[in-house]
Amino acid sequence: MTGTLFTLFCGLVFGSFVTCASYRLPRGEDVALKASRCTRCEAKLGFKDLWPVLSWLISKGQCRHCGTRVSVRYPVIELVTAVLFLLIYSQYGLTAQGILLALMSVALLIMIIVDLEHYIIPDEIHYALLPLGLIWHFVIGTPPLDVAEGLLIGLVIGLTLRYGYRVLRRKEGLGFGDVKFFAVAGLWLTPCPIVPFLFFSGVFGILTGLLWRLLGRGVCFPFGPALAVALFLGIAFPEIYDLLWHIG
Ligand SMILES: [Zn+2]
Incomplete structure (x- = not known):
């Protein structure tokens, strides 16, 4: 109590x-x-x-x-x-894990609100999530090389999505704030597979886009909230993640 x-x-x-x-x-x-x-x-x-x-x-x-x-x-x-x-x-x-997740959720909530209102992800969010992620892996005992690999994979995926979209559609799709977030998300998610995270980010992103159109706020919508929810679910409640992944 x-x-x-x-x-x-x-x-x-x-x-x-x-x-x-x-x-x-x-x-x-x-x-x-x-x-x-x-x-x-x-x-x-x-x-x-x-x-x-x-x-x-x-x-x-x-x-x-x-x-x-x-x-x-x-x-x-x-x-x-x-x-x-x-x-x-x-x-x-x-527990240490509980406290780290609570702090992570604070950073993600701020990110969601700011992105919904201003279409940016402030760098301060990454500056908070990066050390929190490192402490998280220290606590759960992830080998340091795996952590570095996660960060690198996230960064490569973010850059690929950003420049891939630009080449294919000839316009800006993913902001640089999103790319940095992919890197931090990769670090947090390691050693879990990153594919479900990409899948859920996409699904939540589509939902945000639909909602944005329904609200009459145009075709350009913030992608940060989708990324934040997908990451939080993946880290804090992996069972829900697995369940949704199998249904999906
Ligand atoms: Zn007043």
């Missing part, structure tokens, strides 16, 4: 960090050090405003100073992060 409550608490706090980082990273603002402010009236947020979900509910989704509506994305993202943390906890408990 204590473990579950602790995980829920951490999930909400990190969820708060996800909302903050996904807003600031694409705007080139400092993620960690700057105090939070209302984006409209610039009033500094105090102790009362910084409780994940609760502050939003108590203030009825408005800024206490200027009354501007505070987007529902804040409590939603905080809750989603908390649910992910609880899912990871249910599978791994409070």
